[in-house]
Amino acid sequence: MNHDILEEIDFKLANHTILFSDMTILIKKKKLYDLKYFSYYESWLYKYVDSWGKCDVFCYRVLNPMIQKYPNLYEHIKKWAHSEQIYVRRAAPVSLIISSQNFSVNYDVDKILEICNLLKNDNHIHVQKGIGWLLKYAYLSYPESIKDYLIRNKQDISKITFTYALEKMPMTLKMQLKKY
Template identity: 40%
Template sequence: MKNVLDKVRDELRNNVDENALATGQKFSKEKLKHYGVRTSVVRKIGKTFFKVIDSRSKSEIYGLCEDLWKSGYLEESIIASNWSHYLHKRYEPADFSIFQKWINKYIKNWASCDTFCNHTMGGFIEKYPSYVEKLQDFAKSENRWMRRAAAVSLIIPARKGKFLKDILEIADILLLDKDDLVQKGYGWMLKVASESHQKEVFDYVIKKKLVMPRTALRYAIEKMPKDLRSVAMAR
């Protein structure tokens, strides 16, 4: 099984793109550890090698994912995120603690956070809706990535019109967060929720707009009609 990771890493090194290597850091305030491989290529590499391990036990695959997370490389975190998402039909409640640990221990940038949480955590929450309440604990964490995860784990479910009550409760917890990446995260969550629940999200924004950071507010109303955006942005 370890040989698979050696081959994955060899393939990543063989696909370094000088432009991606040079420009990758521009998209992150945090210092990135990355090979410089385009995301589309990383996904293809991950998909190719998942076919090699697909027949193995879930615990073995999670072990490989953890080794990828431990490396700290952005590209390896994307592959780990995709591999864990490919297992969504095999999720069990006990997996939640594994996913929580990965977020808290290994995630160090927004790209890893969003790739993992949008799909793996989002898929888990959809399969086990009672666990959505645990995202409120994430929202109270001292770890900025746990707090962002509380919001971005609900992006895909929100796109389907799900979990509005929980979304508004998480937005309440994160409302005054001073971290701009957390503000953008919960603003994004509200924006996606507004596609199915425009009135409820608009009413929420109007109620909170005097204290809501402008960054979060702008994200939240981005998909709304111009007249509603104007009302929300008015001082």
């Protein structure tokens, strides 16, 4: 039955008869977070996610709950980081951010940093902001690891990524990191 719902959503997305945000709400409401549905979600990422807004909503409402529930999906995240599509690449870091009342990150820090390393030379501003956003919230869970990463990689990451990553840090630490 749920496959029928997903097939109908796919048809409506393809024919522009359902709003992308409505689709994400429906998935959340129906709690369609089973591994057997992931192939739908990944295909939608490639077919329909064509802006940072769609990317972020899709990551929060669909991809992140799947990734939190099924950590073995990490290999897919790494694959997204190599995509030619901008917003598929952006989904790699953004899908690791939990959106509830506050944003947070509780994924394995080594895997977070691996995704950042895969994307740190990406030239697209929306990918750079996605990496910075991930680092900003990862800092709240892993302050020393993120601080060390920024010190080691300051010359390799974009100014935008670096600036976003500093946003949740105390002012004294921000000033210290800017001096490196």
